[in-house]
Amino acid sequence: MTARHRGPAAFAATLGVTGLLGLTAVPALAHGSMQTPASRSFTCRQKNPESPESAACKAAVALGGTQALYDWHEVNIADAAGRHRRLIPDGQLCSAGRAKYKGLDLARADWPATRLTGGARHEFRYKATAPHKGTFELYVTRSGYDPAKPLRWADLETSPFLTVKDPTLVNGSYTFTGTLPQGRSGRHLIYAIWQRSDSPEAFYSCSDIDFTGGEGGGTGAAPAPQPQPPSGPAAPARPTPVCPAPAEHSHSASAAPVVELDSTPASGASPAPDAGTSLKTLLTHVGTGLLLGAAATALLIRRPRRRDG
Structure with missing residues (x-):
């Protein structure tokens, strides 16, 4: 075939290659985070990363930028395979040791918190923007936990108070019920680990809690309105490499009242x-x-x- 006859074929081949490349230029699907009680990343995303309402979310943006909150569902380790305590350093549990999410590790007593009753039954929801088979483990902080100090593995109970394998997916959220720990009052934290069974990947979240009585059991207070995840086009994504986080950052602050989150994203927020x-x-x-x-x-x-x- 002469040069003049190779022209159309070469052009056609170029079109084909371009089409195939187009198939690979698809953004990665997201994964998830605790929806109720709301995680720090989920809460701050709800309240507009560009102009956060709470002092804690403002501090998180000042330290780690807004992209971490637009990517609220990607606090993960790709090759965790159950090695959570070995891979995540003390003081970096909420970020899973990733520098991108270091703002979530800020040690302060004014993170927006969910009010719960110790010893009561509670329906947990974990927003799954990309569902996967796997197991959820929920840990609670020990008595004497100080939210103004960096969170360590030793601050959590050794065993999870709730373990659920492949829970039911309801309206885009994994939903499961469990009994909240007794013997807690005031500020605490629930640490959630979602370990996939179809991959070594795992996801992590920190949900701030205000326990109010109920050590004898009971039914608990009526649940507050639950925040709904943002929807629509995403903000322009930046690369999200998994890498070790820098040294701990500790910021103390006076305790703030518990914030009840609503279901309406703040005006001007770019949906995730x-x-x-x-x-x-x-x-x-x-x-x-x-x-x-x-x-x-x-x-x-x-x-x-x-x-x-």
């Missing part, structure tokens, strides 16, 4: 990605790749071939 948005993006890229590939094939078929000579 959800599974539906990612699926639409995936289908768009697939369609584009297929159309380009078809155009390339049609061009090769319809181009008349000439004999040289």
Whole structure:
């Protein structure tokens, strides 16, 4: 085939390659975080990363930037495989040892907290923007926990107070019920670990709690309105490498009243990605790749071939 005849074929091949590349340019699906009681990343995302309402969220943005809050569902370690205590240093539990999320590790007593009753039954919800098979473990801080000091593994009970394997997915959230620990009052923290069974990847979250009585059991207070995850197009994503976090940052602050979160994202906030948005993006890229590939094939078929000579 002469040079003049290779032109259309080369162009068609280029179109095909471009179409295939389009299939790979799909943003990664997100994963999840504790929705109720709300995690620090979920709470601060709800209240507009660009202009946070709470002092703790403002401090988290000042230290780690806004992208960490837009990516509230990606506090993870890709190759954890159950080695949580070995991989995550003391003082960096809420960030899972990732520098990107270091603002979540700030030691302060004014993080927005959920009011719960010790010893009561509670329905937990974990927002799964990309569902996976796996096991949830929920730990609570020991009596004497000081929220104004960096969180250590030793501050958590040795064993989880609730372990659930493959819970039911309801309206995009894993939902499961358990009994809250007794013998706690005031500020505490629930640390959630979601270890996938179809991958070594694990996810982590810190939910600040205000325990109010109920050591004898009981039914607990009526639940406060639960925040709903943001939806719609995501803010422009930046690279999110897994890397060790820097040295601990400790900021003490006076205790603040418990904040009841509403379900309406703050005005002007850029919504975070959800599974539906990612699926639409995936289908768009697939369609584009297929159309380009078809155009390339049609061009090769319809181009008349000439004999040289």
